[in-house]
Amino acid sequence: MQSFIPVARATGVMLLVLASAVSAHADQKLVPAQSEITFVSKQMGVPVEGRFKKFDAQIAFDPAKPEAGKIAFTVDIASATLGSPEPDAELPKATWFNTAKFPQATFQSGAIKGLGGGKFEVAGKLAIKGNVREVVVPVALTQSGASTVANGVFTIKRLAFKIGENDWADTSMVADDVQVKFKLALTGVGKF
Amino acid sequence: MKSKVTISRYNGISIALHWILAIALVAIFVVGLYMADLPFSPQRLKLYNWHKWAGISILFLSIVRLAWRLTHRPPVLPQSIELGMPRWQLQAYHATHLLLYVLFFVVPLVGWAYSSAAGFPVVVFGVLPLPDFVEANKALAELIKPWHQISAFALAGLVVLHVAAALKHHWIDRDGLLQRMLPGRS
Numbered sequence: 001m002q003s004f005i006p007v008a009r010a011t012g013v014m015l016l017v018l019a020s021a022v023s024a025h026a027d028q029k030l031v032p033a034q035s036e037i038t039f040v041s042k043q044m045g046v047p048v049e050g051r052f053k054k055f056d057a058q059i060a061f062d063p064a065k066p067e068a069g070k071i072a073f074t075v076d077i078a079s080a081t082l083g084s085p086e087p088d089a090e091l092p093k094a095t096w097f098n099t100a101k102f103p104q105a106t107f108q109s110g111a112i113k114g115l116g117g118g119k120f121e122v123a124g125k126l127a128i129k130g131n132v133r134e135v136v137v138p139v140a141l142t143q144s145g146a147s148t149v150a151n152g153v154f155t156i157k158r159l160a161f162k163i164g165e166n167d168w169a170d171t172s173m174v175a176d177d178v179q180v181k182f183k184l185a186l187t188g189v190g191k192f
Numbered sequence: 193m194k195s196k197v198t199i200s201r202y203n204g205i206s207i208a209l210h211w212i213l214a215i216a217l218v219a220i221f222v223v224g225l226y227m228a229d230l231p232f233s234p235q236r237l238k239l240y241n242w243h244k245w246a247g248i249s250i251l252f253l254s255i256v257r258l259a260w261r262l263t264h265r266p267p268v269l270p271q272s273i274e275l276g277m278p279r280w281q282l283q284a285y286h287a288t289h290l291l292l293y294v295l296f297f298v299v300p301l302v303g304w305a306y307s308s309a310a311g312f313p314v315v316v317f318g319v320l321p322l323p324d325f326v327e328a329n330k331a332l333a334e335l336i337k338p339w340h341q342i343s344a345f346a347l348a349g350l351v352v353l354h355v356a357a358a359l360k361h362h363w364i365d366r367d368g369l370l371q372r373m374l375p376g377r378s
Contacts, residue, residue: 043237043241044237044238044241044315044318045241045315045317045318045319045321046241046312046313046314046315046318047313048311048312049311083311083330084310084311084330086232087232089232090232167233167234168234170234173234173237173238
């Protein structure tokens with residue numbers, strides 16, 4: 001047993017070195033504190049903005065080779081807020097997000113297309129409340145120093161995800177279109 | 193004694209504005225009282241928006257009404273009525289009308305300000321977005337909130353006083369004063 005310990009230790013060190021080398025090359029990191037995901041729904045014509053406070057992403061993306069990129073996003077749905085206590089108490093309920101059963105929304109990228117000038121089109125599967133839909137998300141990157149900011153806006157149909165059921169499915173009260181906006185601060189993204 | 197002295201009436205536009213706004217104000221007040229206690233529901237959302245649309249319409253009609261009032265002098269009180277009134281009643285009569293007009297503007301403007309501060313801009317009839325004349329700010333919203341209710345109750349109180357005085361003239365004094373504002377032939 002004694003002779004095994006140095007071997008195990010050496011293997012461990014090697015693995016650590018290997019792991020850090022891989023992550024330095026392949027992984028880009030999201031900085032949640034400097035990022036935001038907001039959504040705007042229209043209630044009888046009145047735009048109402050909400051946001052998600054907790055989310056994270058695994059990103060492997062090189063602007064020089066966008067088609068090889070992979071982006072996986074998870075949003076803690078229970079962290080949704082409209083900024084006032086009354087509607088916030090409703091959002092977790094089964095009619096809206098049913099966070100007890102579906103605590104997370106996910107996005108898994110498929111094809112990523114470079115459009116030039118730091119603009120990309122990320123196709124992928126968006127899963128909310130157990131419903132999966134294909135979406136195409138436009139992303140614009142801006143870089144300054146070591147940090148990269150990804151901005152984008154896309155529109156989803158809330159009823160396709162069963163967000164707002166029964167009485168609340170009425171689109172004359174709450175519009176079907178919900179605009180999702182994001183500003184994501186990233187580190188480790190290569191120059192473009 | 194049922195007086196048959198001829199009384200000069202308000203003109204047709206004034207009478208129309210008076211009664212349209214009278215009905216609108218009573219309706220919006222009742223809706224306001226009812227909706228405030230509703231639980232979160234589509235019904236509540238609908239009533240709140242209708243209330244806001246109605247409030248802005250009333251504000252708009254009140255501007256028209258004030259402009260009309262300032263450019264068209266109301267008929268003077270018949271001398272027999274004016275002389276028969278104690279001084280405090282005359283003062284109350286003028287003060288009530290002045291305050292009613294002030295509140296026609298204050299109540300909807302404070303409601304609009306509250307809606308803006310609460311982060312729900314007013315979109316009239318769901319299509320016409322109004323500017324926010326106060327910033328979206330929760331603390332400010334909480335500060336403004338009670339004043340919409342207080343001013344609305346003050347307006348309701350004055351309306352009750354106004355109606356009571358009109359009915360007193362009609363049924364107790366029987367001086368025909370109410371005819372000045374009743375629709376119909378002149």
